[in-house]
Amino acid sequence: MIEITEIIRPLEQGSTKPFLCVADNAKSYVVKGESTTHRQLIAEFICAHLAKRFGLPIPNFDVAYIDSSLTRYNEEAKSSLGEGEVFASEFIDGLQEVNYQLMMDRGSNLAADLFIFDLWVHNDDRTLSVKGGNPNVFYQSAKEELWMLDHNLAFDNDFEFNDFKAHHLGTNAWNQKRDMLSAGHYQNRAGKCLADLDEIFSLVPNEWCASDDFLEHIRLLLGQINSNDFWGRIS
Secondary structure: OEEEEEEEEEOOOOOOOOEEEEEOOOOEEEEEOOOOOHHHHHHHHHHHHHHHHHOOOOOOEEEEEEOHHHHOOOHHHHHHHOOEEEEEEEOOOOEEEOOHHHHHHHOHHHHHHHHHHHHHHOOOOOEEEOOEEEOOEEEEOOOOEEEEOOOOOOOOOOOOHHHHHHHEOOHHHHHHHOOOOHHHHHHHHHHHHHHOHHHHHHOOOHHHOOOOHHHHHHHHHHHHHHOHHHHHOOO
16 A cells, blocks of 8 residues: 655546545555545456456556545545545556547557456446547557556446447447457456456455445456356357
8 A cells, every 4th residue: 555645636527536646655646535436446446456457558556545634724635535545546647538540540459458348347438439438548649558547437237238339439449350269368368357356355445345245246247258148249
């Protein structure tokens, strides 16, 4: 765990109200806390672990601690971040949100990967078409790298496959790249995640977990990638 030592500024509008902060390791982080529900913090944290193991480009992350003295005279930060354990994603400078053409030109393989990953974790918060959307994928032009962010809405009980397929940024890429070996390829990648699932669950802060019901929901959901039903819908 890291500790936040300085709160710089709010980063964007939205329900999670993240702040740019500095930690005791001298690195800058995008921090989500009080304005993000505990369920959403768990989803964010677990998806970050899964994405790393799945081989996706997600920034380094950690659980961070915010002492109440840090927000005592900053009402906006106190309301948005609170105190205690929060989620911190390492800040990457110079990011710009991808557009559809950039995604297809430079990130079509990633788009197909994200289609499977987001279907797996029931994340419907990554949309993009020629008309725009909310991709939650960003491009760092200085290094010509793509980064994926924001998974607080994953593991959604109201996830609807047809809506997901109609609007996800990776639908077309998946349709173009899928083949007879795709299921085995992605099941192998998911297997690395499932093998570490107990360890990942053990790292979730206790203060985020009112009960184990949500974690068990996640466990059952993730196991479905090995079922014929999962692949039958997208074959």
